[in-house]
Amino acid sequence: MSRVYNFSAGPAVLPESVLGRAAAELTEYQDTGQSVMEMSHRSKAYEAIIFGCEKSLRKIMSVPDNYKILFLQGGASSQFAMVPLNLMRSGKADYMITGQWAQKAFEEGSRFGTATAVASSKDKTFSYIPDVEKFDKDADYFHICSNNTIFGTRFDKLPDVGDIPIVSDMSSCILSEPIDVSKYGVIYAGAQKNMGPAGLTVVIIREDLIGNAREGTPTMFNYKTHADNQSMYNTPPTYSIYMHSLVLDWIENEMGGLEKMKEYNQKKAAILYDYLDNSAMFSATVQRPFRSLMNIPFVTGREDLDKKFIAEGVKQGFVNLGGHRSVGGMRASIYNAMPIDGVKALVEFMKEFEKSN
């Protein structure tokens, strides 16, 4: 079987050239006589990889000098606890509830202090990004999830909360377009959508927010532990970081950086949204201004037809088109590495399906 078009929400499709390079140097990396997986993380060869990776991410995202980049483990779910443990100094934080993950972050935050849900889009099945009508000027941070993977929404603009550090879960949109890092206190992301394989969590944090962890914070959950040790307090997920570095190379050298990446992503998303908006059978579920470039949910309105569509898709090499198990319907996740040909082929298949059903 040849490669399928994989619309998985994460872990997700990786660039074919990245996989090819990884395969070619899996047994022996350059002139080291060993696999990257076998390298001591304290070796010069590996230091070149991890420090090169950090430098590359800093350049591509224009991360200011007063921000640390940390390569951690445990996924965004671990950040749901690390953020309050490290940042909730006065015991108060505001959260926007724009989907399941934002809700989980809020619930975990509530276990460590007073977390307030200042805005929610639950009333309309998380199909839009709500306005923030009031917020606590003394909150330790303001938490958002920039792109909702399950419901397919995206913040069209950052809420204006003055000097309160914005903490954002960017797992499903990081590196999809340029952002102004200086507008955030903390950015975190599980790698398994746009950065590389699962098992790596990237945190970009303003330096002044490090070093205030509360008493009783596990050493490994203290940002300072990792910031003071260049992410090598203990053995980091070495191979996942290497894969991330290959993905960064691909963004910079093959795709042309984040501005170009955004254009490409907009073009891909437009192909699918345009079809959805004109189809008599399929429709998008998210309100226009808040549509994600990465995760595009859609429905036929008939559960049996949704199922038939998903099953026929698999047969034709379109996999993971089912919606999240909590919502049903369909969802096409079209991360950076999904080629435009994959989206075009999907729309052709949808047209055929619409004709014959």
Added chain:
Amino acid sequence: MSRVYNFSAGPAVLPESVLGRAAAELTEYQDTGQSVMEMSHRSKAYEAIIFGCEKSLRKIMSVPDNYKILFLQGGASSQFAMVPLNLMRSGKADYMITGQWAQKAFEEGSRFGTATAVASSKDKTFSYIPDVEKFDKDADYFHICSNNTIFGTRFDKLPDVGDIPIVSDMSSCILSEPIDVSKYGVIYAGAQKNMGPAGLTVVIIREDLIGNAREGTPTMFNYKTHADNQSMYNTPPTYSIYMHSLVLDWIENEMGGLEKMKEYNQKKAAILYDYLDNSAMFSATVQRPFRSLMNIPFVTGREDLDKKFIAEGVKQGFVNLGGHRSVGGMRASIYNAMPIDGVKALVEFMKEFEKSN
């Protein structure tokens, strides 16, 4: 350059056949049309990998039915906190201090209750395993580090502590020989020595020890979170688990299981120890009954000669022979995947070096 002999303490050498198989199926795994790295962890193809891996580990280690196997992240360093957060119900635990990692586990444990160092070998630079003369019969657990990676010691027998659950950090000896899992409450190990690449942490825990985490334990640090969700509460380190499954296949099908693995490891270690005990230049640093099969530290007694030896070794394809940065000297880590030819070649090189220096 061809493959070197890599004596790294971890991440460490992997079986060549495992790396070959990983390289061959990196871009497309079997008939899935995608890399394992790209697979949704909720897909049938990936479920076959993770559940197969668990089954295989359970079989190879003869893990009893009343134990859960968890695939986590964060390394042994995260377990240093997870163990007390989950097990220290009465607030007391005993620790044996047999090296740097045991010390770190003890220090982290002390942050969550009364941790008592009941025995230590610090008086003789951790070159032996001390006897346990007294212990607390009401302690919640008794913590050991079965094999010390840095100083090269190994427990020759388990301390007799009655019904107190023994918790063991087995990062550097797991799968090197058969053990009786039923004698332990918790076994944990970072994968990057004998199990696969860094980024996976395996926990084997008796079921009755799950579900008692203290208030305020981060959800991701609660064993119950992972036990209730078959290690898929959130996205697990999918590719590292796949690599672990390949290593398990290799142990079972190529090496013949843990009894055979032990014989092979004993044979390898004997070659090096025999030479060290008969050399006029090199000597082993660990007392005989406590010598590790995995990590073998040795010295010449002259720092300049140590350095010369390490540098000449690199030129001849023996890498990572330097001792841990905290102790100096040399250390040959000869984990499962180090071929016997590597140990033989090392000894030949040492003989040559001894002759000409």
